[in-house]
Amino acid sequence: MVQEIRSAGKVTVIADTHETGSNVDKLIASYGAQVVVRPLEVGDYILSGRVAVERKTAEDFLNSVKDGRLFNQLTQLKINFESPVLILEGNGLFALGNMHPNSIRGVIASIVTDYKVPILPTTGVEETAAQMFWIAKREQEGLKKTVNVMGKRKAETAKEMQERIVAGLPGVSGTISKRLLKHFGSPANVFSAAKNDLMEVDGVGGKTAKDIKSILEAEYED
Numbered sequence: 001m002v003q004e005i006r007s008a009g010k011v012t013v014i015a016d017t018h019e020t021g022s023n024v025d026k027l028i029a030s031y032g033a034q035v036v037v038r039p040l041e042v043g044d045y046i047l048s049g050r051v052a053v054e055r056k057t058a059e060d061f062l063n064s065v066k067d068g069r070l071f072n073q074l075t076q077l078k079i080n081f082e083s084p085v086l087i088l089e090g091n092g093l094f095a096l097g098n099m100h101p102n103s104i105r106g107v108i109a110s111i112v113t114d115y116k117v118p119i120l121p122t123t124g125v126e127e128t129a130a131q132m133f134w135i136a137k138r139e140q141e142g143l144k145k146t147v148n149v150m151g152k153r154k155a156e157t158a159k160e161m162q163e164r165i166v167a168g169l170p171g172v173s174g175t176i177s178k179r180l181l182k183h184f185g186s187p188a189n190v191f192s193a194a195k196n197d198l199m200e201v202d203g204v205g206g207k208t209a210k211d212i213k214s215i216l217e218a219e220y221e222d
Helices: 017-022 024-027 060-066 071-081 103-111 125-140 156-168 175-185 185-192 206-217
Strands: 004-005 014-017 032-035 051-057 083-089 119-122 146-148
Touching: 014 017, 014 024, 014 125, 017 024, 017 032, 024 032, 024 125, 024 175, 024 206, 051 060, 051 071, 051 125, 060 083, 071 103, 071 175, 083 125, 103 119, 103 156, 119 125, 119 156, 156 185, 175 185
Parallel strands: 014 032, 051 083, 083 119
Antiparallel strands: 004 146
């Protein structure tokens, strides 16, 4: 059920409970905004019924690429919000040494072109808070002063549902999901494909193919 937060005339931002340790919520409140903290199913911050934000530090960005979280999070943002935003906070993305610079550039290109999610760089928590406040203010001024905890869910096409299903497999990004579907023709064919056949798809290495087969063939434990 979609819930609404009444702002009592203030700009209102909803922050996920996991974000309280960053102090971004307190910094947003210092601008005079009402900040409501609660568990969110999608996104880290909701700035209006249209806009939700996924916030990543440089280190978390790289880790979430490696474990597959990032593209699943962006997929859910796209499904549930008209204007999702990815905030990339802090410097040193290319200096951490966790991933080859060209791989990082490829991920950024995919986010912007395949997912069509804008990336907003900030220097730190202070700038992150300021930027989110001003986005929320722009969104909410002159509109009905309520903010949906969950944005209006857009109807998914069959193609989008297929891509989302396959993108839920371990190590499979949105781009690789599309490649797998194009290669095999349907999610059912992807799921039934042999390990060596999966490895014929660009971007699917031996480890990813093994992880896919492992999760698909594992017994479900209640």
